Amino acid sequence: MILNCYKSLLIAMIAGFILSFVTACSEKYSDLPREDESVKIPLVYESGLEGYACYRCVAMVVTHQKTILAFCEGRLNDCADEGDIDLVLKRSTDGGKSWGPLVTLEDDGANPCKNPVPVVLPSGRILLMWLWNYSIPSEKDRTTRDVYLSYSDDDGVTWSESRxxxxxxxxDEWGWYGLGPCHGIVKEREPHAGRIIMPSRHEENRSHSHILYSDDNGETWNIGAISPVEGTTESTVAELSDGQLMLNCRNDTDYRIVLLSDDGGETFYRNYVDSYLIQPVCQASLLNHSMNPVTGKSNILFSNPADREERVNGTIKLSEDDGNTWTKSYRYSNPYPAFSGYSDIAPLEN
Structure with missing residues (x-):
């Protein structure tokens, strides 16, 4: 039975080594046919339970201790984008089979706390960047936001006071602001190996995606490359096999816009439309999974609702050549017309 599908979240285990944290229906287990009916999908957050009417805007990382941290927005009264919204977290220490209690990380009453972007540093510290703004009645009342950062040094059990x-x-000329929502990354290759990269966006007449970066483990931050393409919004980032960065952006067309940086995210030297990555104007997530032994390039995963008109057909696609072509796909959501919205992906050891 399909219920009001955008009101809860789940973890889907894909091929034993990928987790996709996606929006789904309010059932203990989703049992409608998918491409692999042997895959059971336990819910992590269920709408109407644990104090919140709705859960939205997901982000996920796996820590050095192999703990899965599943962040999202807990929307107190309804699923609206404005309102009383808190940042919440659940932890799993057994590969997503079971989950600890919901923990509210940030709650400022009617003032919303939103857009989680976590990243795990080489030291094991987990950073969490997020947004705050004064309570407003509707989207037309948006002005500016504040950007906050907190961290955990104990596997996500406790968190520092946000700064x-x-x-x-x-x-100064920027208006409304956004982060991700999805995970950030730490560059593993030159140029600028060790640099933290956070996907972001801002309004300046129209929306533009941009990159934030830190070269000192998150102590200080810099504004990096800004998309020259108007209308790019929520974005997700991955590092390619040669150290380039790929920023993949939501926009108001049927296809994803891709931007490439070869200087660690300080500038973009190329942008293009990826006509294979269709979208219904929705968030998506990228992940560099591994090196491909045949192509010598990175295996890149992309997750989004694979449809031009509706948020349905949640699908992971695989590129075996740094995102130049997409060779395989796996539909993890229930079939049309079941809703599938925002998602994030993270690797697990198998």
């Missing part, structure tokens, strides 16, 4: 980093990541 305001807005002055480091906001230009």
């Amino acid at each position: 305001n980093i807005t002055s480091e990541v906001y230009l």
Whole structure:
């Protein structure tokens, strides 16, 4: 039975080594046919339970201790984008088979706390960047936001007091601001190996995606490359086999816009439309999974609702050549007309 599908979240185990954290229906297990009916999909957050009417805007990382941290927005009264919204977290220490209790990380009453973007550093520290703004009645009342950062040094059990980093990541002429929502990355290759990269966006007449980066483990932050393409919004980032960065952006067309940086995210030297990655104007997520022994390039995974008109057909696609072509796909959501919205992906050891 399909219920109001955008009101809860789940973890789907894909091929034993990928987790996809996606929106789904409010059932203990989703049992409608998918491409692999042997895959059971346990819910992590269920709408109407644990104090919140709705859960949205997901982000996920796997820590050095192999703990899965599943972040999202807990929307207190309804699923609207404005309202009383908190940042919440659940942890799994057994590969997603079971989950600990919901923990509210940030709650400022009617003022929303939104857009989680976590990243795991080489030291094991987990950073969490997020957004705050004064309560507003509707989207037309949007002005600016504050950007905050917190961290955990104990596998996500406890978190530092958040600090305001807005002055480091906001230009005076920018209006409304966004992060991800999805995971950030740490560059593993030159140029700028060790640099933290966070996908972001801002309004300046129209929306533009951009990159935030830190070269000192998150102590200070810089505004990096800004998309020259108007209308790019929510974005996700992956590092390619040669150290380039690929920023993949939501926009107001049927296809994803891709931007490439060869200087660690300080500038973009190319942008193009990827006509294979269709979208219904929705968030998506990228992940560099591994090196491909045949092509010598990175295996890149892409997750989104694979449809031009509706948020349905949640699908993971595989590129075996750094995102130049997409050779395989796996539909993890229930079939049409079941809703499938925002997602994030993270690797698990098998």
